Amino acid sequence: MMANSGALALIAWLLPIFSFLVLAIVFPFRRLGRPAAWFSTLCAAGAFASAVLAWRIQSVAAHPVHLVWPWLPTAGKTIADVGVLVDAQSTIMLCLVSLVAFLVQFYSVGYLHDEPAPALGRYYAYQSLFAFSMMGLALAPNLLQLFMCWELVGLCSYLLIGFWYQRPSAARAAVKAFWITKAGDVGMLVGIVMLYRLAGTFDITELHSMAASNALPLAGLSIITFCLYLGAMGKSAQFPFHVWLPDAMEGPTPVSALIHAATMVTAGVYLLVRTDWLFALTPNVLLIVAWIGAFTALLAAVLACVQDDIKRVLAYSTVSQLGYMMTAIGAGVASAGFLHLLTHGLFKALLFLGAGAVIHAVGSNDLPNMGGLARRMPQTALVFIIGTLSLAGIPIFGGYVSKEEILGAVWGAHLTGPFLLLMLVAGLTAFYMFRVVFLAFFGTPARVAAVAHAGAGHTTPPRVAHAALHNEAVVEGAHVNETPHAHEPPATMLLPLWVLAVGTMVVGVMSTFHLGDFAAAETAGETAPGWLTPTAVGVALAGIALAWATYQTRAINPESLANAFGPIRAAALRKFWIDDIFEGIYSFVLLGFSRIVGWIDRYLVDGVLNLLSDWTVQAGDELRGIQTGKPQDYVYGIGAGVLVLILLMRLVF
Amino acid sequence: MGLEPYLFLSATVFCIGLFGVMTRRNTIGILLGIELMMNAVNINLVAFARYTAMAAGFVFTVFTICITVTEAALGLAIVILLFRVRRTVMADHLDLLKG
Numbered sequence: 001m002m003a004n005s006g007a008l009a010l011i012a013w014l015l016p017i018f019s020f021l022v023l024a025i026v027f028p029f030r031r032l033g034r035p036a037a038w039f040s041t042l043c044a045a046g047a048f049a050s051a052v053l054a055w056r057i058q059s060v061a062a063h064p065v066h067l068v069w070p071w072l073p074t075a076g077k078t079i080a081d082v083g084v085l086v087d088a089q090s091t092i093m094l095c096l097v098s099l100v101a102f103l104v105q106f107y108s109v110g111y112l113h114d115e116p117a118p119a120l121g122r123y124y125a126y127q128s129l130f131a132f133s134m135m136g137l138a139l140a141p142n143l144l145q146l147f148m149c150w151e152l153v154g155l156c157s158y159l160l161i162g163f164w165y166q167r168p169s170a171a172r173a174a175v176k177a178f179w180i181t182k183a184g185d186v187g188m189l190v191g192i193v194m195l196y197r198l199a200g201t202f203d204i205t206e207l208h209s210m211a212a213s214n215a216l217p218l219a220g221l222s223i224i225t226f227c228l229y230l231g232a233m234g235k236s237a238q239f240p241f242h243v244w245l246p247d248a249m250e251g252p253t254p255v256s257a258l259i260h261a262a263t264m265v266t267a268g269v270y271l272l273v274r275t276d277w278l279f280a281l282t283p284n285v286l287l288i289v290a291w292i293g294a295f296t297a298l299l300a301a302v303l304a305c306v307q308d309d310i311k312r313v314l315a316y317s318t319v320s321q322l323g324y325m326m327t328a329i330g331a332g333v334a335s336a337g338f339l340h341l342l343t344h345g346l347f348k349a350l351l352f353l354g355a356g357a358v359i360h361a362v363g364s365n366d367l368p369n370m371g372g373l374a375r376r377m378p379q380t381a382l383v384f385i386i387g388t389l390s391l392a393g394i395p396i397f398g399g400y401v402s403k404e405e406i407l408g409a410v411w412g413a414h415l416t417g418p419f420l421l422l423m424l425v426a427g428l429t430a431f432y433m434f435r436v437v438f439l440a441f442f443g444t445p446a447r448v449a450a451v452a453h454a455g456a457g458h459t460t461p462p463r464v465a466h467a468a469l470h471n472e473a474v475v476e477g478a479h480v481n482e483t484p485h486a487h488e489p490p491a492t493m494l495l496p497l498w499v500l501a502v503g504t505m506v507v508g509v510m511s512t513f514h515l516g517d518f519a520a521a522e523t524a525g526e527t528a529p530g531w532l533t534p535t536a537v538g539v540a541l542a543g544i545a546l547a548w549a550t551y552q553t554r555a556i557n558p559e560s561l562a563n564a565f566g567p568i569r570a571a572a573l574r575k576f577w578i579d580d581i582f583e584g585i586y587s588f589v590l591l592g593f594s595r596i597v598g599w600i601d602r603y604l605v606d607g608v609l610n611l612l613s614d615w616t617v618q619a620g621d622e623l624r625g626i627q628t629g630k631p632q633d634y635v636y637g638i639g640a641g642v643l644v645l646i647l648l649m650r651l652v653f
Numbered sequence: 654m655g656l657e658p659y660l661f662l663s664a665t666v667f668c669i670g671l672f673g674v675m676t677r678r679n680t681i682g683i684l685l686g687i688e689l690m691m692n693a694v695n696i697n698l699v700a701f702a703r704y705t706a707m708a709a710g711f712v713f714t715v716f717t718i719c720i721t722v723t724e725a726a727l728g729l730a731i732v733i734l735l736f737r738v739r740r741t742v743m744a745d746h747l748d749l750l751k752g
Contacts, residue, residue: 627752630745631683635675 006067008054009086009139012047012098016131019043023125030125033117037109040124044102044131051098051135055091064088066205068141080202085141089338093138093270096345097263099503101131103496104258107353110492111254111360123163123252130156134263138270142202143192146271150188150235153264154181160259161251173247180244184234191227198224204274211277222282228275229289236268236322239296243579245319246303249311253359256311257352261318262345269325269341276334283332290330290410294418294425297323299576301428305435306572309365310355313436317391318348320425324406327418333409340402343507347390347398350500354384357489357497358440367439374441377488381441383501388437390504392430392540398504400537401511407536411529426536430543438551659700667693680735680742684728691721 019040023030030036058065068083084090105127112120133152140146155178162174192202199207199216210216232238237245248260259265272279272289279286297320304316321344328337357380362370374381390398403426410419488494549555562569574580666689673686695714702710736742 624752627750629748629751631747632675632744639671639675 004065005054005057005061005091006065006084006086008050008057009065009084009091009094010067012051012054012094013084013132013135013139015043015047015050016040016101016128016135020125020128020132023121023128030121031118033115033120034109036121037105037124040128041102041105041109043128044098044105047131047135048095048098048102051091051094054086055088055095058086058091059088064205066141071145080142080144082145083141084139085204086139089273090139092342094135096342097134097138098131100258100262100345100349101127101134103349103499104254104353107257107356107493107496108252108254110490111356112252113490119163123160126156126159126163127258130160130259130264134267137267140204142204143195143207144202146204146274147185147189147192150231150267150271151185153259153267154178154185154235157181157248157259157264160255161248163251163255167250170250173244173250177244177248180241181234184231184241186230187227188231188234191224191231194220194224194227207275208277211281216278216281218281221278222285225275225279225282225285226288228271228278229285232268232271232326233292234268235271236265236326237296237319238268238292238323238326239299240578240582242296242300242319243575243582246312246315246575249309249315253311253352253356256315257349257356260315261348261352265318265322266325266341266345269322269329269337272326272329273334273338273341276329276332279329280332286330286332287415288330290327290413290415290418293323293326293328293330294410294415294421295323296320297327297425298421298428299323301425301432302568302572303575304432305428306569308367310358310367310370310436310440311352311365313367313432314348314351314355317351317429317433320429321348321391324403324422324425327415327422328406328409330418331406331409331413331415333405333413336402336405336409340399340406343390343398343402343504343511346500346507347387347504350383350497350504351387351391353493353497353500354380354387357493358384360489360493361487367436370440371443372441379488379494380497383497384441385437386501386504388433390508391433392544393426393536394540395537396505396508396512398508398511400508404533404536408532411532423536423539427539427543430540431547434544434547435551438547442552656700656704659696663693663696663700665693666690666696678743678745680732680744680747681729683744684725684732687728688721688725691717691724 023036023040029039064085064087066083066085068081068085070078071082072079105124108123108127112123115123130153133149133156136149137146137153140149158174158178161177162171164170165174195207196202198220199210201207201210207216234241245260245265249256251260279289300316300319300323304313304320307313307316321340325337325340325344328334328340357377358370358373359365361373361377361380364370386397390400393400393403407419407422407426410422546556550558550561571577670686670689670691670693673689674683675686677683677686695717698710698714698717702708702714732742735747739747741747
């Protein structure tokens with residue numbers, strides 16, 4: 001019991017960077033591939049173990065542990081520290097991050113078994129760096145360290161989205177993700193610096209006590225919190241910055257599970273949870289957060305309904321759930337958002353890894369190529385359905401309580417508009433997720449035979465697939481069956497799936513029946529009206545029923561359903577033109593502006609300088625004549641000069 | 654005698670030297686002019702030293718004489734080298750610095 005939770009958290013934090021440094025510096029080891037992968041996975045496992053220990057200690061501890069070293073010292077005081085701030089929130093985040101990081105690394109050993117060894121080593125180096133950065137973000141004692149780690153996870157996201165950089169679409173998606181999150185990050189940096197000017201510190205604990213004792217001036221605080229929220233918008237894919245997340249699916253599926261579902265994209269939510277006392281001082285910004293969150297949730301849910309790519313459905317679903325969390329924070333109940341962050345981290349990682357198993361088996365991302373997989377891969381189907389039920393918010397599954405908490409919190413905050421949006425989203429979520437389930441795991445395979453045939457034709461050496469294929473139906477995972485018979489994934493992939501499924505179930509059962517730690521976590525739910533739970537579950541069940549009727553029994557023709565929502569569907573297929581608007585802004589406003597600036601630079605600035613230099617050259621040409629080179633002319637010059645001086649002395653002074 | 658005749662002499666010698674430096678085309682002539690100007694300065698120094706009864710002027714004069722000697726030696730050496738390279742010591746032909 002005397003074990004130090006600070007030290008444990010520090011160990012959990014530093015193990016991945018140790019692994020990264022080993023893989024980065026000892027490059028012959030990295031190029032071995034598989035041993036490097038196991039080494040990195042082992043470090044992640046160690047990190048998870050010590051994170052759990054730290055959490056167990058800290059969950060009963062009275063005070064947060066502040067273990068810091070001075071960083072950026074100046075004459076008077078240190079501007080910022082570096083270290084860990086261990087409290088209940090950060091340790092449970094640490095547990096989630098290290099668990100998913102470990103499972104994903106374990107899973108990737110199976111998933112990426114066809115990668116060449118050097119690429120595999122590179123992958124694991126990035127993975128380790130990501131785990132380190134994300135844990136540093138979770139444990140950050142001040143906003144400066146948080147921002148640094150924030151940028152590092154952005155970098156890792158860029159590197160891992162572009163892991164198959166030979167594929168132009170992946171390289172493009174990586175750059176897109178980097179730029180769009182960066183746009184938000186600029187706002188965040190401005191916010192942090194302005195906050196420092198206002199409060200004189202970066203330290204989260206100090207800021208908290210200042211906010212608690214009303215020592216923070218309220219003037220200008222709204223701008224600061226809005227700037228911080230901008231960073232969170234970019235990272236957590238809130239409208240209109242959500243466009244990068246679906247494209248980020250170009251990365252390997254385990255990366256999507258770890259970075260773009262469970263951990264990195266929740267960093268924005270985590271930031272707001274971490275500073276909710278600051279946002280509580282600016283209710284107007286909270287209102288914006290709530291409305292944008294709810295709108296994002298609806299927009300992404302609608303978009304998810306029309307996607308044919310299984311990973312894109314999950315990506316939009318992630319955006320939608322992030323909107324849920326943000327709405328809870330906007331309603332002023334950050335704990336509900338945080339709870340949903342944790343449960344979502346578990347079941348969305350589960351869903352992504354399950355989708356990875358499906359992609360691995362089928363050799364395609366497209367839903368029409370799947371179908372009837374439940375018979376061939378029953379275990380994958382089972383865990384995927386567990387994840388889907390959690391996401392739909394069905395009782396005793398993982399996402400149920402956290403979703404109810406959010407809905408209760410939003411209702412309790414009298415945000416009727418966002419509440420109605422979220423209710424609609426709950427139904428849509430159930431619908432689109434069960435659409436995936438019915439299309440992929442049940443029914444009849446539509447195009448499997450054809451694709452497997454075509455796939456076998458041009459991917460005989462699987463490694464070539466990454467480099468050579470960059471069409472739409474790109475074969476990810478590089479595992480294409482020669483036969484149309486999909487099969488269960490190997491044990492390295494199944495095991496993480498089961499761990500996550502069991503974790504989701506345990507969390508779901510415990511939270512549904514108020515066992516263990518969840519008895520205490522229940523706060524906002526009690527204020528919710530009694531009709532809330534039956535309504536939310538009813539909406540979800542209706543969504544499931546609609547999906548069942550449409551895609552399983554075919555009682556409703558999918559075509560006629562699509563036609564009923566014709567204009568919305570057409571708009572959703574074009575992603576509501578948001579990408580086009582960005583493109584337009586880029587090509588007209590930005591490029592136009594840069595052309596103007598370029599013209600000014602080329603003709604105005606350069607012109608003035610060229611004119612000056614031309615004059616100088618011309619003057620030199622004119623004046624060279626007086627340099628005769630004859631010594632006596634210079635003596636004349638000196639003599640004349642002396643005479644002038646003498647005259648001046650006589651006449652002037 | 655007072656100070657003025659000495660200064661008058663000194664100024665005359667200086668002007669003669671300057672005239673030589675400016676007008677002689679031969680480098681050796683220019684050097685001779687420089688020597689004259691130096692000696693004018695020496696006269697000046699000695700005259701003022703006597704007039705103000707300060708020994709520093711005499712000491713400086715001794716220095717100047719020494720430096721004049723070395724300067725003359727160096728100058729002549731340069732002239733000889735110049736002659737070897739350019740086959741001329743006429744100042745108006747030595748215009749390599751012409752712009």
